[in-house]
Amino acid sequence: MNWDDSTPDLADDAPVPTDGRLVGASADGEDQAVEAALRPKSLDEFVGQERVREQLDLVLKAALARGATADHVLLSGAPGLGKTTLSMIIASEMKAPIRITSGPAIQHAGDLAAILSSLHEGEVLFLDEIHRMSRPAEEMLYMAMEDFRVDVIVGKGPGATAIPLELPPFTLVGATTRAGLLPPPLRDRFGFTGHMEFYAPIELERVLHRSARLLDVEIDAEGAAEIAGRSRGTPRIANRLLRRVRDYAQVKADGVINVEIAAAALKVYEVDHRGLDRLDRAVLQALLKLFGGGPVGLSTLAVAVGEERETVEEVAEPFLVREGLLARTPRGRIATPAAWSHLGLTPPQHSPGASGQPGLFGA
Numbered sequence: 492m493n494w495d496d497s498t499p500d501l502a503d504d505a506p507v508p509t510d511g512r513l514v515g516a517s518a519d520g521e522d523q524a525v526e527a528a529l530r531p532k533s534l535d536e537f538v539g540q541e542r543v544r545e546q547l548d549l550v551l552k553a554a555l556a557r558g559a560t561a562d563h564v565l566l567s568g569a570p571g572l573g574k575t576t577l578s579m580i581i582a583s584e585m586k587a588p589i590r591i592t593s594g595p596a597i598q599h600a601g602d603l604a605a606i607l608s609s610l611h612e613g614e615v616l617f618l619d620e621i622h623r624m625s626r627p628a629e630e631m632l633y634m635a636m637e638d639f640r641v642d643v644i645v646g647k648g649p650g651a652t653a654i655p656l657e658l659p660p661f662t663l664v665g666a667t668t669r670a671g672l673l674p675p676p677l678r679d680r681f682g683f684t685g686h687m688e689f690y691a692p693i694e695l696e697r698v699l700h701r702s703a704r705l706l707d708v709e710i711d712a713e714g715a716a717e718i719a720g721r722s723r724g725t726p727r728i729a730n731r732l733l734r735r736v737r738d739y740a741q742v743k744a745d746g747v748i749n750v751e752i753a754a755a756a757l758k759v760y761e762v763d764h765r766g767l768d769r770l771d772r773a774v775l776q777a778l779l780k781l782f783g784g785g786p787v788g789l790s791t792l793a794v795a796v797g798e799e800r801e802t803v804e805e806v807a808e809p810f811l812v813r814e815g816l817l818a819r820t821p822r823g824r825i826a827t828p829a830a831w832s833h834l835g836l837t838p839p840q841h842s843p844g845a846s847g848q849p850g851l852f853g854a
């Protein structure tokens with residue numbers, strides 16, 4: 492049993508699990524349909540991320556002034572924070588077309604060669620989940636980024652020959668949720684790296700007011716604050732909660748979103764005031780009520796909530812850890828004092844939150 496305290500150790504090519512929850516950060520089908528309409532179209536419209544925005548603004552304006560193609564840009568950060576949106580803004584600020592692809596779609600160097608050789612001068616190539624590209628494609632990308640050239644290998648074995656292919660200058664925008672998985676030679680070839688942070692509630696309120704305007708929904712300041720506080724620092728989740736609250740407001744009230752409507756709607760959807768949903772609370776409840784706050788092994792915890800180990804580890808835990816409600820320790824998962832108070836429970840004397848003398852439950 493591995494009780495280490497590191498983040499989940501996915502293999503390089505393992506997909507980041509999608510969760511399909513109302514508070515999940517990955518995009519579902521409905522999100523994809525409405526996101527295009529809600530995306531900010533310029534840096535000025537893009538809310539928050541002040542540092543990245545300011546730095547990127549300089550990079551783009553300088554390139555425009557020189558009449559050159561912008562440097563390659565790497566954007567890292569959790570899902571739903573606006574990496575795709577920023578890549579589209581980069582293209583539009585540079586008045587360049589954009590081509591969108593992703594690491595998992597490029598499994599062979601030939602796939603990448605086909606894309607690169609069809610780019611136009613100045614075009615932006617957005618490569619989402621760049622950490623999931625195959626190694627041969629990655630190596631081809633090094634040369635393409637640095638020298639705007641690739642070697643296409645024709646034939647196999649001793650008779651194979653490399654045919655050099657010149658590429659027009661282009662801007663690569665790579666996006667990754669896991670910058671640490673990128674090999675240094677790839678990371679070093681980006682002229683600018685922007686790390687996207689989770690959004691403060693006040694920034695999410697601005698996102699919500701903007702989205703409400705575009706969706707033609709009336710929302711007041713307290714209603715927006717109520718939704719923002721439950722959105723886990725993520726604009727995609729804020730926009731999704733807004734759409735569900737809008738449904739409730741239309742069916743149960745006069746369509747206007749205020750604090751009472753927002754709170755009542757999100758109660759129906761079981762998203763609590765801190766943004767935890769049913770799965771998050773089930774994990775905490777098991778940890779507190781069945782195991783006295785831990786430490787408890789991940790597998791035991793997963794069995795107790797009737798979920799797969801991976802679901803608990805990769806879907807529920809990251810947010811609980813980020814919120815300071817749960818800790819991963821070498822001896823197992825433990826609840827923090829904040830977890831006890833979040834669920835309105837009193838820690839027993841021996842619990843880690845109470846005395847620092849943890850009990851121990853098996854794997």
Ligand SMILES: Nc1ncnc2c1ncn2[C@@H]1O[C@H](COP(=O)(O)OP(=O)(O)OP(=O)(O)O)[C@@H](O)[C@H]1O
Pocket residue numbers: 516517518525526527529530531536537538539540569570571572573574575576577619698726727730
């Ligand atoms: N700064 C922002 N201001 C306003 N809306 C935003 C902002 N960032 C993201 N959004 C909205 O959040 C949604 C998700 O953004 P986006 O698709 O760019 O995220 P992402 O980081 O690329 O996610 P993923 O990693 O899953 O591809 C979009 O609808 C977008 O309009």
